[in-house]
Amino acid sequence: MRMTREACLRAVDGRDRRFDGWFVTAVRTTKIYCRPSCPARTPQSRNMEFYPSAAAAQQAGYRACKRCRPDASPGTPAWNERADATARAMRLISDGVVDRDGVPGLARRLGYSVRQVERLLHTELGAGPLALARAARAQTGRTLIESTSMRMHEIAYSAGFSSLRSFNDCIAQVYGTTPTALRGRTHAGGDRGTVSLRLPYREPFHPDSLFGHLVATAVPGVEEWSEGAYRTTVDLPHGPGIVSLRPAAGHIACTAHLADMRDLSAAVNRCRWLLDLDADPVLVDSQLARDPVLGTLVRSHPGARVPRIIDGPQFAIRAVLGQQISTAAARTHAGRLVRSLGKPLDHPDGTLTHLFPTPEALLDADPSSLAMPESRRRTLFAVAGALANGTLDLRLGADWSGARTALDELPGIGPWTRESILMRALGDPDAFIATDLGVKTSARALGLPGTPGALTKHAEAWRPWRAYAVQYLWAAGDHAVGRMPE
Structure with missing residues (x-):
């Protein structure tokens, strides 16, 4: 769905949560980008720019709003509804293919040349595969900072960064703060192979038949329903894992037990896909x-x-x-x-x-x-x-x-x-x-x-x-x- 500037302005003016994930709003005067539903005071329209992805806003020099956390909004519905090359590319990037196999690996999976993939993504999303993958790594890094007690160098490696320095630079650019400051605002804890987080969705959401179907067809030894949560084993790129998914008010409570924390992004992406x-x-x-x-x-x-x-x-x-x-x-x-x-x-x-x-x-x-x-x-x-x-x-x-x-x-x-x-x-x-x-x-x-x-x-x-x-x-x-x- 391509939105006009007028449609984007109406969504922002109405703080319409339905459009979270469809686009982000960047404010020239503050250099911050937000969800359409951000509760902060609406800026003047002449100061607003609209980008089709967080990665595009980040490339333009904007950092994520600390209040509405646009990087953690529900994903764009189009990638699940469409079957074209751009949608397929976004599904693969979200699953970590670029981090594991590089842009050439993504192109091979799509059956396109690297140049074609770059052009497709820039045309529709305003950013190439590397920028989109970098935005995903930043979100993974923030999740690990806020929900685990892992050391920063371990988080950098697990999130897919090549060095601690590149991790620090990315967090500073995307969030306007340091990894240590992010952790200082949270209460990280738990063992290092376990991450608990909230998976947002667009409302309305009716969980009964969704979880009912998953549990009624659950395979013994692989899936179970335990204490109000659907749990399943999952074979991830770097090792096995177990995910637990529980319906809650306004979100899905997700707990992932991973053999290798590099698989966090893929695990979260697959849980969102599953539900x-x-x-x-x-x-x-x-x-x-x-x-x-x-x-x-x-x-x-x-x-x-x-x-x-x-x-x-x-x-x-x-x-x-x-x-x-x-x-x-x-x-x-x-x-x-x-x-x-x-x-x-x-x-x-x-x-x-x-x-x-x-x-x-x-x-x-x-x-x-x-x-x-x-x-x-x-x-x-x-x-x-x-x-x-x-x-x-x-x-x-x-x-x-x-x-x-x-x-x-x-x-x-x-x-x-x-x-x-x-x-x-x-x-x-x-x-x-x-x-x-x-x-x-x-x-x-x-x-x-x-x-x-x-x-x-x-x-x-x-x-x-x-x-x-x-x-x-x-x-x-x-x-x-x-x-x-x-």
């Missing part, structure tokens, strides 16, 4: 509410989010395991796979004992050891093979169109499996599972067309938000996926 926290619910709900039937569901519980998965390849395997069987049976099959092929954690926590098996681990297994019909076994190994050799890419930042084509070419992948993967593994907001039993049952009960063909035709008016319509239909049934767990 769809960067969505714009007002935009989504305003379109879905136009439907006379679906509108009733939207108005009764606005702010639905689509439950995703931290690891795309993992969900593809889980989707095949769940073909034509109940949710409980799918969990049982996946749990067996985890126990036999998953990598055990060095330090299990509660019922969390393993990482989910990789496609390579599955390919090394004896097919006869998997208790399932032969046809499904063939599909499972075909999917694992395609993931292992790169024919099918379901990693964060993958091309949705290419993934759809690759899935259609695999044996045993029908509409239900394909759309489930596109929705939950890749985050396609328009994926539509018209053949899902829960969707069909709720549709009939509400007076909507009950056959997949007729429902798909009716759902044309819901585009491009059909995945959110699926979530509302799931929540309307009496299945556990629609309820917050006990």
Whole structure:
């Protein structure tokens, strides 16, 4: 969404929180940039400049407001809604690809030249990949300063800086203060492998069906619901981790236990992706509410989010395991796979004992050891093979169109499996599972067309938000996926 100067001025004048993350407001007289909703006194319009990203404002010489913390606002919804190269690049930069593989690595993942990537990002965001990655490192550094007792040189290394000096210089430029002064305003503590922080989102936010779905489909050994929090193991670039996510007033309380603190940025990014926290619910709900039937569901519980998965390849395997069987049976099959092929954690926590098996681990297994019909076994190994050799890419930042084509070419992948993967593994907001039993049952009960063909035709008016319509239909049934767990 490209906003005009007039639209930006209206958002700032109204302190409209819906636009936090869409752009930042920079004030020439103070050299500070803020969220649109910043509670500070609104400056005169002639002194305001608007930038599409915090990185662009930082490059122009502005530092982050200490009051509204624009660097910690919800992310731009466009990166989750769009499938073009710029959106894919932003998803990958947020996941730390530039820090790990450099700009050439980012370009390779996108299938573009370095020059093309630079031009794309500068055109739309006013900053290149290095500046965008630097802004992300600054935010990671601030999070570690404020929420851990790590030493500053350890924080600099963990946040991805090449030296303590570059870390100090970046913090001074971005926040207008020193790392020590930032820590002096907080109460850092806790062990060095643990970080607790708040994950913001745009309101409204309805957590029941989101967490209900994650817990109802949770794989034993990998996911659990414990004391009001969804917890899961996660395979991160530098080692395993466990994240805990608890719905709270106005935010998600996140605790990450990491083997390597360099993975903090990736862990936070994947948690936000998992819970769809960067969505714009007002935009989504305003379109879905136009439907006379679906509108009733939207108005009764606005702010639905689509439950995703931290690891795309993992969900593809889980989707095949769940073909034509109940949710409980799918969990049982996946749990067996985890126990036999998953990598055990060095330090299990509660019922969390393993990482989910990789496609390579599955390919090394004896097919006869998997208790399932032969046809499904063939599909499972075909999917694992395609993931292992790169024919099918379901990693964060993958091309949705290419993934759809690759899935259609695999044996045993029908509409239900394909759309489930596109929705939950890749985050396609328009994926539509018209053949899902829960969707069909709720549709009939509400007076909507009950056959997949007729429902798909009716759902044309819901585009491009059909995945959110699926979530509302799931929540309307009496299945556990629609309820917050006990």
